[in-house]
Amino acid sequence: MATVTYDNVTLTYPGADRPSVSDLNIEIADGEFLVLVGPSGCGKSTSLRMLAGLEEVTSGRILIDGRDVTALSPKDRDVAMVFQNYALYPHMSVADNMGFALKIAGVDKSEIRKRVEEAAQILDLTQYLERKPKDLSGGQRQRVAMGRAIVRQPQVFLMDEPLSNLDAKLRVQTRTQIADLQRRLGVTTVYVTHDQVEAMTMGDRVAVLKDGLLQQCDTPRNMYDHP
């Protein structure tokens, strides 16, 4: 677990005439579930990707647990990201998909098995460990993608529209599961969505972006009371 700080962060893509994210300041508490919300193109993914180290900031700093990680590569940041398209390896079983990053990192097999089994239990995937992704439902695949991130036991968990490929009913069900899971793990989480209802039901706090600018950042309760 860890705090996350966006300290006056700006990103202007090469050749762009204005920043995609401007002077972003957010302090995320240890164990907090923060949702970044706003219309398409407002800078949500860019903000998340900068935290993951997948985009370089133009100015400002990003801190994880008080440590300046601005110049660090993704693998040195101790963050794990779940993407909207799941990006599972089709030829690998669920278990191998979940354990793959650990295998690459040289974690020993018994430890990988233990973590994969724990994550599968939490995510209700135990009976699917030997299946291939194509033999799973969309919701199950989405849970595998989360499992792959969880087994790494990151300090910070990042999710970019993880529910956008699910139908409406499954989306509601899965958003409750994700929120429960996050609370159980207590891992600091930054979650991107364009869906305001999703934001308000899932977030401890909600940060609203528009044209790369932070409009407000508050608890859902305060936002309803003072829209």
Ligand code: ADP
């Ligand atoms: P969101 O996630 O809220 O939809 P993005 O962070 O993806 O928004 O994009 C913010 C702005 O930056 C948009 O105007 C988008 O067109 C622009 N943008 C995103 N990625 C790139 C890129 N790689 N190069 C240039 N412009 C980009």
Ligand code: ADP
């Ligand atoms: P190999 O890669 O040599 O086939 P394993 O059969 O031990 O070695 O599987 C590799 C990894 O796949 C394991 O380290 C573990 O992450 C995962 N794995 C495979 N099957 C299971 C399972 N039934 N339960 C938990 N983890 C599994």
